[in-house]
Amino acid sequence: MLNVKSPxxxxxxxxxxxxxxxxxxxxxxxxxxxHRDRQAFTEVYDYYAGRVKSFLLGKGMNEDTAEELMxxxxxxVWRRAESYDPSKAAASTWIFTIARNRRIDYLxxxxxxxxxxxxxxxxxxxxxxxxxxxxxxxxxxxxxxQAIEALPIEQRQVLHLSYFRxxxxxxxxxxxxLPVGTVKSRIRLATQSVRAQLIDTDRDDIL
Amino acid sequence: MTAISHHISDETLxxxxxxxxxxxxxxxxxxxxxxCPACRSRSAMAEAFGGAELSGCTPSPTTTSAADLLNxxxxxxxxxxxxxxxxxxxxxxxxxxxxxxxPLQRLLxxxxxxxxxxxxxxxxxxxxxxDRHRKExxxxxxxxxxxxxxxxxxxHDRELTLVLQGSYQDEIGRFKAGDIADFGDDVMHQPVVDxxxxxxxxxxTMSPVRYSGMxxxxxxPFVGI
Numbered sequence: 165m166l167n168v169k170s171p172x173x174x175x176x177x178x179x180x181x182x183x184x185x186x187x188x189x190x191x192x193x194x195x196x197x198x199h200r201d202r203q204a205f206t207e208v209y210d211y212y213a214g215r216v217k218s219f220l221l222g223k224g225m226n227e228d229t230a231e232e233l234m235x236x237x238x239x240x241v242w243r244r245a246e247s248y249d250p251s252k253a254a255a256s257t258w259i260f261t262i263a264r265n266r267r268i269d270y271l272x273x274x275x276x277x278x279x280x281x282x283x284x285x286x287x288x289x290x291x292x293x294x295x296x297x298x299x300x301x302x303x304x305x306x307x308x309x310q311a312i313e314a315l316p317i318e319q320r321q322v323l324h325l326s327y328f329r330x331x332x333x334x335x336x337x338x339x340x341x342l343p344v345g346t347v348k349s350r351i352r353l354a355t356q357s358v359r360a361q362l363i364d365t366d367r368d369d370i371l
Numbered sequence: 372m373t374a375i376s377h378h379i380s381d382e383t384l385x386x387x388x389x390x391x392x393x394x395x396x397x398x399x400x401x402x403x404x405x406x407c408p409a410c411r412s413r414s415a416m417a418e419a420f421g422g423a424e425l426s427g428c429t430p431s432p433t434t435t436s437a438a439d440l441l442n443x444x445x446x447x448x449x450x451x452x453x454x455x456x457x458x459x460x461x462x463x464x465x466x467x468x469x470x471x472x473x474p475l476q477r478l479l480x481x482x483x484x485x486x487x488x489x490x491x492x493x494x495x496x497x498x499x500x501x502d503r504h505r506k507e508x509x510x511x512x513x514x515x516x517x518x519x520x521x522x523x524x525x526x527h528d529r530e531l532t533l534v535l536q537g538s539y540q541d542e543i544g545r546f547k548a549g550d551i552a553d554f555g556d557d558v559m560h561q562p563v564v565d566x567x568x569x570x571x572x573x574x575x576t577m578s579p580v581r582y583s584g585m586x587x588x589x590x591x592p593f594v595g596i
Contacts, residue, residue: 209437214430257422
């Protein structure tokens with residue numbers, strides 16, 4: 165029942181096309197925001213609608229509810245496309261956050277609490293940049309996906325259970341019958357190795 | 372704001388990005404993220420994991436097409452306003468050290484300095500933010516006087532503590548304004564208020580705390596952290 169792909173050793177032509185297609189969809193999403201471009205929206209919809217529905221079904225939602233919520237989510241994508249900034253996030257991440265928030269609204273009856281970007285107390289980026297500031301834009305999204313695909317299967321499983329099955333790390337530990345500490349260390353290892361790979365790739369680009 | 376030295380753990384950021392936490396823990400995290408650009412950047416990466424999972428999954432068949440959706444939108448265009456009306460409830464905001472991040476300020480009836488506190492024990496006051504039963508976990512502000520020492524305790528599941536004013540020290544280190552303590556049930560700690568100013572902290576848990584020692588067992592029903 166887990167949908168975890170085996171790590172890829174070489175990049176096939178199909179994958180390359182797939183990644184280019186996702187970048188293309190990011191540009192189409194921008195076009196929806198700029199011109200209310202219906203053809204562009206149709207392309208975005210054809211790729212993401214079924215995936216958003218899979219995401220909703222993953223938490224055990226029934227077919228009809230998932231179809232209905234998926235439509236609401238894709239309508240939000242249509243209406244708010246002008247707020248999508250490809251320099252800040254990949255289209256997939258932006259759509260994921262919309263789907264996640266709508267799912268929370270539906271299941272919990274109150275909205276997810278987030279940082280308010282006009283908060284007077286919002287602390288801006290640290291000038292010395294002591295933490296590696298990763299740019300998670302559309303270009304980097306494909307590297308992130310490659311880095312995730314290359315993770316050991318037990319780390320990918322934890323990511324899948326978390327993002328797709330909606331389980332907290334405590335619930336994942338119970339589900340897999342593992343100590344909580346083991347799940348925590350898998351999450352930390354996955355996070356660290358993906359971050360390290362993205363930083364390395366950044367450096368390669370500069371050299 | 373001085374530099375933040377205690378951050379949110381990777382696993383908590385992942386749970387937040389995946390949307391698996393409760394409302395109370397989300398408030399504490401959103402307040403820390405407001406104050407901590409480093410954790411905001413890490414949080415963006417956790418969300419990008421979600422995006423990668425979404426685009427890597429197998430799509431399910433849908434019964435509606437993009438054209439159906441857009442046509443329906445045209446039919447409804449006359450009666451439809453583009454954005455839902457924003458809630459216009461005014462939010463008061465404190466000055467200086469009494470200013471708190473908006474996700475918390477929205478829950479307070481007034482500014483931090485004018486808040487009503489309930490005395491729990493000598494030097495320990497609280498302002499409850501939830502009408503939940505204690506069994507469902509705590510969500511409150513705690514106001515600790517200088518020199519106060521809490522009972523040694525651990526937590527069942529998960530607790531987040533964000534310092535808003537003043538500071539405290541425990542076995543882990545020193546926690547100042549903006550610092551967040553993110554621990555599971557593997558940490559036993561005993562916070563001590565270590566300056567001549569009161570320490571005000573925002574606390575949320577998933578489940579109640581276990582105190583050890585006699586005094587702890589007596590005050591636990593009241594303090595609840």
